[in-house]
Amino acid sequence: MKKIAVTFTTLCTLAVLMLGCASNPAEKDLNDFRDYYSKRFPDTPTNDFINGVYSIDKGSRDQWESLEEFPPYEIIIEKGEKLFNTPFKNGKTYASCFSVPVDSIKSSYPYFDKKRKEVITLELALNDCRKANDEEPLKYKTGAITHLGAYLAFQGRGKTVNVTIDSSKESLEWYNRGKQHFYAKRGQLNMSCADCHYYNAGNRIRADILSPALGHTTHFPVYRNKWATDGDGMGTLHRRYGGCNKQVRAKPFEAQSEEYRALEYFHTYMSNGLTLNGPGVRK
Amino acid sequence: MRHTAITVSTATAIAVVLGSLSLSIPTVSQAESSVDEGKKIAFDRKKGNCLACHQIEGGSLPGNIGPPLIAMKARFPDKQVLKAQISNPQKNNPNTIMPPFGPHEILSAGEIDMVVEFIHTL
Numbered sequence: 001m002k003k004i005a006v007t008f009t010t011l012c013t014l015a016v017l018m019l020g021c022a023s024n025p026a027e028k029d030l031n032d033f034r035d036y037y038s039k040r041f042p043d044t045p046t047n048d049f050i051n052g053v054y055s056i057d058k059g060s061r062d063q064w065e066s067l068e069e070f071p072p073y074e075i076i077i078e079k080g081e082k083l084f085n086t087p088f089k090n091g092k093t094y095a096s097c098f099s100v101p102v103d104s105i106k107s108s109y110p111y112f113d114k115k116r117k118e119v120i121t122l123e124l125a126l127n128d129c130r131k132a133n134d135e136e137p138l139k140y141k142t143g144a145i146t147h148l149g150a151y152l153a154f155q156g157r158g159k160t161v162n163v164t165i166d167s168s169k170e171s172l173e174w175y176n177r178g179k180q181h182f183y184a185k186r187g188q189l190n191m192s193c194a195d196c197h198y199y200n201a202g203n204r205i206r207a208d209i210l211s212p213a214l215g216h217t218t219h220f221p222v223y224r225n226k227w228a229t230d231g232d233g234m235g236t237l238h239r240r241y242g243g244c245n246k247q248v249r250a251k252p253f254e255a256q257s258e259e260y261r262a263l264e265y266f267h268t269y270m271s272n273g274l275t276l277n278g279p280g281v282r283k
Numbered sequence: 284m285r286h287t288a289i290t291v292s293t294a295t296a297i298a299v300v301l302g303s304l305s306l307s308i309p310t311v312s313q314a315e316s317s318v319d320e321g322k323k324i325a326f327d328r329k330k331g332n333c334l335a336c337h338q339i340e341g342g343s344l345p346g347n348i349g350p351p352l353i354a355m356k357a358r359f360p361d362k363q364v365l366k367a368q369i370s371n372p373q374k375n376n377p378n379t380i381m382p383p384f385g386p387h388e389i390l391s392a393g394e395i396d397m398v399v400e401f402i403h404t405l
Contacts, residue, residue: 188382188387188388188389189382189387189389190373190382190383190387191380191382195380196380199380200348200380203346203347203348204345204346204347204348205335205336205346205348206334206335206344206345206346207344207346208346
């Protein structure tokens with residue numbers, strides 16, 4: 001891992017000399033981030049971080065793996081497939097809004113749209129598609145959007161996280177906003193995402209082991225028993241963001257707000273190169 | 284504890300001298316009740332929730348983000364130093380994950396005092 005990073009930096013240094021390879025501050029962040037987790041969890045192969053807390057806690061892994069054999073999201077994927085292929089009132093389908101095959105949709109998001117000058121997530125793109133076809137937008141945290149998301153995540157399994165932060169001023173601004181959210185203390189309890197999922201990853205907060213932020217985004221949407229008490233158990237990444245903000249008594253942002261899209265952009269970029277494995281099941 | 288005991292017996296002695304034993308009773312139960320109250324506040328998830336991060340005798344399923352709270356009287360002979368750590372831990376470590384119970388009004392001044400009384404017995 002380190003070898004690759006070194007080689008890469010050397011290449012980039014050469015490239016700067018020769019071509020003016022716009023050296024991107026996000027790249028250094030990513031290398032530091034990876035380094036930290038690989039030192040903290042030397043027994044976890046990098047790509048295994050996609051399994052969240054189970055990548056570092058053998059105790060709960062077996063139980064989880066048996067859950068994944070008959071996953072509660074299976075029926076959700078089927079619902080999503082049906083939705084995705086059901087024509088809108090105008091006869092078109094979701095597929096008409098995407099320029100890539102169905103198995104490559106998930107891995108195309110989030111990205112920075114240079115024309116719109118904002119980060120576009122999969123959920124936003126799905127609703128843009130509905131609007132373009134005169135359909136009502138979907139809610140962003142639960143329900144149909146998670147069904148479509150689960151189907152597309154399943155189709156996209158095995159593809160690689162590949163977010164680009166090009167060095168355009170605006171894309172870096174979005175990246176930095178997300179990074180800022182990740183490291184800033186907030187809420188009455190005054191804790192940052194990093195306090196729990198970076199500095200204290202692997203430690204227990206009460207009985208819960210804190211997962212590493214590396215690999216956090218690869219398996220959404222997610223099924224949780226906790227979310228099944230007043231719904232079908234599914235939730236988007238932004239639903240989780242809101243939950244984690246609330247835990248520290250901070251007012252959550254709206255799902256798909258600029259703030260959370262920026263966070264998703266940073267958060268997903270940090271997992272570049274890891275394998276997409278959604279949808280997932282978590283405690 | 285010893286300190287409390289001495290105070291109590293002094294109070295009792297004075298009370299006996301004064302011929303009014305009843306005076307000593309509120310002193311004893313007040314000291315005990317603020318330790319008990321403090322424990323309740325410390326363990327309450329909606330209040331101190333100290334067990335989220337610290338092992339504390341008598342509490343189940345503690346987290347391990349912070350150090351176990353043991354030998355507190357030896358480690359914090361001065362109660363005011365303990366109080367400062369509990370009320371505003373950022374003073375010692377600006378980047379600590381421990382919540383600023385005082386400045387952010389997570390606990391009231393009175394509640395912090397009771398938590399300090401309890402933690403100091405550990």
